[in-house]
Amino acid sequence: MLEYPVVLVVVFVLNISGLFIAGLAALIMARDLEAWKLRLDVILATILYVGFLFGFVNVLVQFWVLRLKGPLYVAMFKPLTIIIAMIMGVLFLGDPVYLRSVLGGSIITIGFYGVLWGKGKEDEEGALSARTTTTPLLEPHDALEDGS
Template sequence: MGVEERVDFLYKDVLPFGAMVMVEIMLVGGNTLFKSASALQINSFVFTFYAFLVGFIFFLPYFFIHYRGISIPPIKFDIVCKIFILSVLIYLAQVFGYIGLKYSSPTLSSIMGNLSPAFTFMLAFFFRMEKVHLRSYTSQAKIAGTIVSISGAVIATVYSGPLVLSESVSLDWILGGLLLASQYFILAFSLVAQAKILMVYSVDLMVIFVFSVSGLFVAGIGGLVLARDMDAWKLEPNLILVTILYVGFTSGFFNGLIQIWILRVKGPVYVAMFKPLTIVIALIMGVMFLGDTLHIGSVLGGSIITIGFYGVVWGKARESKDAQPNQITAPLLETHDVLEQGSLIS
């Protein structure tokens, strides 16, 4: 193997693999930190605002450097309004996710995160961005994968089964599972809405900029209305501050840039393939750092969701491969990780 081939192999295979593993570890690490910080009575509404703010602070200079000397097409008012509504949905998803984490665990959050392609397929079909042909093996794979994924989510949420490590499933766990499932349903809806917006206005970073500004406004108003205790807004040098800085930088900015690069080098299918890895990472981190419970129901449900996940992704990948070059397809294979923490970078 020559020098050029080695460099090409390093750039196109080794680095993307390592980067995707790092992204998933950092994503689960943020959830694990938040779960730990919740013991300090962290306010989910305040935390969401600060996480948005930190991500925006890092994104702003990148935006201006990227578009320095470049003419940006003007964005219409109706597009701004749609992005504002989208920011409200993302804010609700974040709040549901953080409260769901308080009631459950990062493991269940990772399990529910694998519902994203199934939810996206359902919504894309509803909004006529996906066509279903019952005799097509790709459509059959996506439908079967969706049913299997949702079945796995139900099992992981309401069924405990024999204990592997600790106590039984409580009502808090079930409530957390429902909130997390709601989070990823809203995120899937937001992803479909984002795809529709980008069909009309394709300058993705400008869409992200407008979303960031409106998201900050929504999170600020939501925080002031729902967290009226001013003491909750005070930041001290403790685990809460560390978690805000970590989540804001990684999930709100850095992970998005990494995934943009990997999407261009390897494609969306490659990015999607790593999503179930978060379940394994969350299980390990939860047991090691949080003393999490581990139930047969969680293991079984997570395994079933993973099977369904790959069914939907495989069906969409085959369909995209057979599609015409100019055919618009639904965003089933877009990355959801950064969207989960309040950014539209994808």
């Protein structure tokens, strides 16, 4: 972000990477060509609605967090998507919930947020030491964006 601070390009590359991985997984999982044909029905309307609405909201949140905190914090929404997907699957699809899934997801989420907490503490300490030094790499993210 320090060398190339264009937020739009960073979010674009992140989303294209996700699209590539999801597309590759879809090609592996759905080999039947009939599954790839589009029909004008409720399923197509649902796909378009979810794609535009949540894709747009996702990009807006990523822009906001990237401008507010920096690139590491954009990833903090990934564990939330795991939790939201599990809840939606249980409520709307009737998926069973297994203890091992809950424990595994909890361990991943706690570990990830532990890393973010540590990064936040590191940023606070870096901001304090940046006031006493003139090294630009130790300045807070906001100061680098403002050019101060």
